[in-house]
Each structure stands twice: as structure tokens, then as C-alpha cells.
Amino acid sequence: MKASAFAYARATSVANALELLAVHGEKARVLSGGQSLIPAMNLRLVAPEVIVDIGGLAELRGIVIEGETLVIGALTRHADLLKSSDIVKCAPLLAAAVAHIAHPAIRNRGTIGGSLAQADPASELPACMLTLGASIVVRGPGGERRIAAEEFFRGIYETQLAPQDLLVAVELPVADSGSAHFFQEFARRHGDYAITGLAAQAVLEGDRFAALRLGYFAVGDRPVLAEAAGKLTGVTVTPALLAEASDALSDELDPHEDQQATPAMRRHLARILLTRCMASLLKRPDLQIGGVA
Template structure:
């Protein structure tokens, strides 16, 4: 199957792109890396009248650090995030997670902002920006909005991004002293969509976790920031506390069944990821062992 007919415009600047989006509204689609959009067009899951190619807008690329904030331009490719020394220093969770994104050919073309705007609930990066308490910058002809990552994702392939807005950058607080992170996903093969995954960040003070943020993906219609962390922070974690947190997590989850996994399997894997995460962050293998017993 091939894409239905559409018009094509290559934007020369952000202003140019925003004018095109304002003029055509929801009849236009933005093309950045194209690794998700092009298959959708060919399968006719998306049929825009106009494709706005923003690939030539250099101001949307790059990684920088200033005033305690790491800024990633929307058109920064996955491979550039993977190789960035600034990312590895200030947001190592991204370095670890992005190695799991599809395959090298996809990472060489796919973009950071494109992944967030696409909002696939099984994608790694949306969960990562939740875990890192990121702010997503979007712009229209009327000005710029700053949206907390926790509010940005609204459903399957849905976000707060309006049809006349462009995602331009992501801002992430640089890692604090004693910051820790965790990433793992269960997939049938490396590069496949995750069955269940977890991206986490926190602060470790002795044997106590604080500011723990657990960003789950592939457990519902959007990435989920678990609130069950209240059972795991502020005091040394015991097996009983972990069990309480797992029970609270189970109550939060609303996973879907598909060809990869049943609802029960996803719930089980999510609970085990929590145990694996806490055990790794605290360097307490006994916690994971007791959770699996």
C-alpha cells in the first residue's frame, strides 16, 4: 500500500513552519525524522493534505547546558543523544534508554522531538522525560508554551500539542549530586516494541531514596508516572514496604491486552520491574529476591 496524495512544503525556518501550520491546521502533518510518520502514511493510517518538512531547520538541532538546565533541540537525532557527552553527564538515563530505541538505521534518522510528538505509549523516550521531570517547549505564531512532561501525553498518539504548534525543544534539570537512575524493558527481541518498560530517576542518600520518579511505558494508553513511590521514599526500604508499593502500583495500572501480552502478564512484569529497579538503585539484591519468592 502507498500513501494517499498530499502536497509537500519544506520549511526554511521555524517562522515559516508555523505559518504553514497556522494556514492548514489539522490538515497538515509535520515531518521531522519520518521514522514513524512515513510508515503511517504508507499504511494510510494518516492522510494529511500537506506534509510540512522541518528537516532543514538547523535552529531546532543541538544539545546545550546553561543555568542548570539541559536543552535538547527537537530535531536532535537519537544517535546524537546516544553519543553526547553532555547527555551522559547530565542525563545518563537517556544515554542508557536510547540504545534500546529500535535499530541503528532508525536511530540515525529518528529525532528526539519527533518521538515525543508521536507519543507512542510503548516508546522509551516519553517515559524518560516523565522520569526526568522535563519541560516540553512548543511554539505557535502566538508565542511559546512550556508544558510539563507529566501533562503533555494525553492518550494513544495524543498530546497537548495543537495543530498550529511545533515542538521546538525539551528542557531537563541537570542531574543532582547523588542522582541515580534505572532503565529496563522487556521485549521479545532487541529493537522490538516493549512489552513493559520502566525509566526511573531519584536521589540516593545513604540507604534512603528521595525524589523517586518511575516512568512506565507499554502499560496503558500513555506513559505513566507511578504514584506508588510514596511507599519507597524517605526511609530505608524493607521487603514489606516494597510489597505495599507493588500493591499500590497494581491498583494504578490499566494495561491493555494485545498479541504480545495479556493484562495479567503486563501487571506481573510491571511489579517485577519495580522490584528490580529499587534493588538496583539501593544495591540490595535481597529485595528483588524476596519480591520474586
């Protein structure tokens, strides 16, 4: 199919992009890497009247360490995240996650800002933002503001972004040297949207977690920071405790049904991921053998 006719404007600056969005409002869509928008337009699932192409805005591209904060420009492509030594050093979870995003051709075009603004609940980066405690930097008619990742995602393809807003960057705390991470997802084929996935980050003190954040994705209408993590923090994790935390996780998740999985299967896979995550982060293979599921 061919997209419906649309007007096209290539923004010359962030200010110019904001002007264009202010004028066209809901009739406009921002074009970043185009990996979600263009297929949707070609299928005539969306038919924006105006495309505001921000692809030329160099100011939105790049990875910078500012003290204890890692700043990633919205136009930074997945492929750039994958090969950045700063990402490996300061946010290794992201490096692990990005390898699971689709295929090289898509990673070469798709951007972090595009992925977050799209807010597909099955995609990797929104969950990583929750896990890493990111702030989403947004500019709009009222100036610049920061939205905590936990507040940013509101539902399927739904965020705190207003039609006049532009997502310009994300800010992440630089990972502690003592932190550990775990990333795994279950997808039918490599590169597919996950059936269920987990992006986890932890700080270990001896054999216990001083901090643990479990960002699940593809288990509901938005990424979920599992509260069950609390049960596993500050204590020695035993199989019994892990079973208890898994039950709590099952209770707090409200997964959807689709062609790949029933809610029951998603809950089951979420538990499997929790078990594998604990075994990996704590280096305790015993937790996995004869697992909780």
C-alpha cells in the same frame, strides 16, 4: 503500498513552519525524522494533504547546557543523544534509554521531538520525560509556551499539541551528582516496542531515597509516573514495604491488552521491574531474591 498523493513544503525557518501549519491546520503533518509518519502514510493509515518538512531547520538541532537546564532541540536525533557526552553527564537515564529505541537505522533518522509528538505509549522517551521532570517547549500562533511532561501526554498518539503548534525543544533539569538511574524494558526482540518498561531516577541519602521517580511505559494509553514511588521514599526499603508498594503499583496501573500481553501480565512485569529497580538502585540484591512477584 504507496502513499496517497500529498503536497510537500520544506520549511525554511521555524517562523515559516508555523506559517505553513497556521494555513493548513489539520490537513498538515510535520515531517521530522519520518520514522513513524512515513510508514503510516505508506500503509495509507494516514493521508495528510500537506507535509511540512522541518528537517532543514538547524536551529532546532543540538544539545545545550544552560546553567542548571539541559536543552535538547526537537530535531536532535536518537543517535546524537546516544553519543553526546552532555547527555551522559546531565541525563544519563536518557543515554540508557535511547539504546533501547529500535535499531541503528531508525536511531539515525528518528528525532526526540518526533518521538514525543508521536506519543506512542510504548516508546521510551515520553516516559523518560516524565521521570526527569521535563518541560516540552512548544511554539504556536500565540508564541512560545512550556508544558510539563506530566501534562503533555493525553492518550495514544495524543498530546497537548494543537495542529498549528510545533514542538521545538525539551528542557530538563541537570541531574544532581548524587542521583542514580535505572532503565529496563521487556521487549520480545531487541528494538521492538516494549511490553512494559521502567525509566527511574532517584536521589539517595544513605540507604534511603531522598527522591524517587518511576516512569512506566507500555502500561496504558500514556506514560505513567507511578505514585507508588511515594511509599518507598524517605524510609528503609524492606521486602514487606516493597511488596506493599508493588500492590499499590498494581492498583494504580490500568494496562491494556494486546497481542503480547494481557493486563495481568503487564502488571506482573511492572512489579518485576520495580523489584529489579529497587535492587539495582539500592544495591540490595536481597530484595530481588525470592522477589515479590
